[in-house]
Amino acid sequence: MADKPAIWRENNLQFRGLKSLPIDLGKGVEQ
Amino acid sequence: MDSQMLLDFTDHNTVRDPYRAYAWLREHQPVYWCPHFKAWFLTRYSDVIAAQVDTKRYSSNRMQQLVDAQIAPEKRAQLARFVELASRWMYSQDHQDHRDSRHLLGKAFTPRTLETLRPIIEDITQGELSGLERQTDLMANLFNRVPALILAHLYGIPREDALKLRRWTDDILIFLVGSLDPDYGPEQALKGVEEMYAYFAEVIEQRRKQPQDDLVSRVLEASIESDSSTDQVLAQIVFILVAGYTTSADQLCIGLLHLLEHPEQFAALTADLDLIKQAIEEMLRFDSAGSFSHRVLKEDVTISGVTMSEGDLVYLMRGSANRDPAKFPDPDQFDIRRKPNDHLAFGRGKHFCMGTVLFKLEAEIVFTLLLTRFPGLS
Numbered sequence: 001m002a003d004k005p006a007i008w009r010e011n012n013l014q015f016r017g018l019k020s021l022p023i024d025l026g027k028g029v030e031q
Numbered sequence: 032m033d034s035q036m037l038l039d040f041t042d043h044n045t046v047r048d049p050y051r052a053y054a055w056l057r058e059h060q061p062v063y064w065c066p067h068f069k070a071w072f073l074t075r076y077s078d079v080i081a082a083q084v085d086t087k088r089y090s091s092n093r094m095q096q097l098v099d100a101q102i103a104p105e106k107r108a109q110l111a112r113f114v115e116l117a118s119r120w121m122y123s124q125d126h127q128d129h130r131d132s133r134h135l136l137g138k139a140f141t142p143r144t145l146e147t148l149r150p151i152i153e154d155i156t157q158g159e160l161s162g163l164e165r166q167t168d169l170m171a172n173l174f175n176r177v178p179a180l181i182l183a184h185l186y187g188i189p190r191e192d193a194l195k196l197r198r199w200t201d202d203i204l205i206f207l208v209g210s211l212d213p214d215y216g217p218e219q220a221l222k223g224v225e226e227m228y229a230y231f232a233e234v235i236e237q238r239r240k241q242p243q244d245d246l247v248s249r250v251l252e253a254s255i256e257s258d259s260s261t262d263q264v265l266a267q268i269v270f271i272l273v274a275g276y277t278t279s280a281d282q283l284c285i286g287l288l289h290l291l292e293h294p295e296q297f298a299a300l301t302a303d304l305d306l307i308k309q310a311i312e313e314m315l316r317f318d319s320a321g322s323f324s325h326r327v328l329k330e331d332v333t334i335s336g337v338t339m340s341e342g343d344l345v346y347l348m349r350g351s352a353n354r355d356p357a358k359f360p361d362p363d364q365f366d367i368r369r370k371p372n373d374h375l376a377f378g379r380g381k382h383f384c385m386g387t388v389l390f391k392l393e394a395e396i397v398f399t400l401l402l403t404r405f406p407g408l409s
Contacts, residue, residue, distance in 0.1 A: 003166075006288050008047045010043035010044075010046045010047050011043075011046065012046065012204065013040055013045075013046050013049060013322065013323075014204075014321065014322055014323055015204055015277060015278065015281065015320060015321060015322070016281060016285060016318065016319070016320050016321075016322055016350075017277070017280070017281030017284060017285065017320055018170050018281070018284045018285065018288065019170065020168045020170050020171065021168060021169045021170045021174075021284050021287065021288060022166070022167070022168050022169075023166075023167055023168070023169045023408055023409070024165060024166055024408065024409055025163060025164075025165050025166075025167065025405040025407075025408045026165070026405055026406070026407030026408055026409065027407060028165075028404055028405050028407075029403065029404055029405070029406065
């Protein structure tokens with residue numbers, strides 16, 4: 001698991017979005 | 032919690048999660064005067080969709096009213112230039128002006144034209160995925176970048192210029208919706224808007240001298256056929272960025288967050304990526320990045336016994352409409368198999384978002400490649 005939480009922007013009711021979305025991508029699949 | 036607290040739309044908790052406030056409004060005050068925005072909120076699906084398609088009584092020409100509602104009278108004069116520029120976007124136009132502007136972008140946004148972008152979007156996305164570290168911030172390192180790089184390709188501008196675009200679009204949004212940040216308001220944002228217009232005026236001038244196979248050149252070609260002015264072209268070129276960048280980046284990020292917060296849905300999707308299109312529709316319904324639009328009344332309108340007056344600003348709360356139980360069973364359930372899913376994330380009627388097909392294509396490619404490559408992401 002990513003060790004930090006997602007952080008929402010909190011200054012805009014109309015245009016919603018996140019400041020950051022920390023993710024653990026895991027091992028991934030060879031391309 | 033009492034309704035006064037619930038309906039404080041300046042409260043950060045309400046801004047982060049407005050859906051309880053919307054539910055209360057739909058049930059108790061479906062036509063609500065919001066003192067903060069100095070505008071009426073319509074929150075029921077049936078009222079929002081009716082207003083979206085009623086261009087006779089609901090005008091899109093609202094830039095002056097938006098500024099007047101949010102900016103103190105002594106500061107409004109500084110914003111006259113913004114009102115003038117933004118009033119030329121198709122978003123702010125009615126009737127023939129709107130049809131003319133939409134026509135300029137029509138050729139560039141047909142499903143067939145956009146489908147030719149598929150391999151380009153795939154290459155951009157694969158390139159970005161290849162550069163990711165295992166622990167990463169997907170907002171900064173993927174979702175903010177892919178739409179910018181796609182727009183850079185469409186505009187025919189250098190990749191390194193693409194990421195300037197976010198700051199400029201954020202500046203414009205400050206005019207449209209205000210800012211709760213006391214250190215960054217319209218005065219600061221106006222500088223970004225002027226920079227953005229100067230940048231695209233230069234791009235247009237270059238394409239006029241030397242046409243390329245890109246969106247700007249195609250819009251210029253259409254402008255010659257329709258005898259449109261350079262200002263009209265510039266307005267619509269800038270508007271694509273305003274409408275398409277931030278909203279796309281944010282919607283991708285919000286969509287993935289909700290998938291991760293619903294592990295059984297995430298597992299179902301990774302097990303069967305044929306569900307991707309339905310999943311994207313549900314992401315759009317459940318939490319739309321662009322959660323409302325606005326109009327100005329051209330005459331008095333009465334809904335549910337409440338009369339709104341000519342000249343009033345009305346907010347069409349699509350985020351609320353998309354959670355209306357009168358339209359969607361179990362509306363607060365995130366269900367990637369939901370069908371039908373007739374949400375209003377892209378509006379409806381003559382102002383229906385022209386970027387709908389592009390966004391859905393982008394989302395389909397980004398999520399398919401991301402989840403194929405990293406099925407264990409968490």
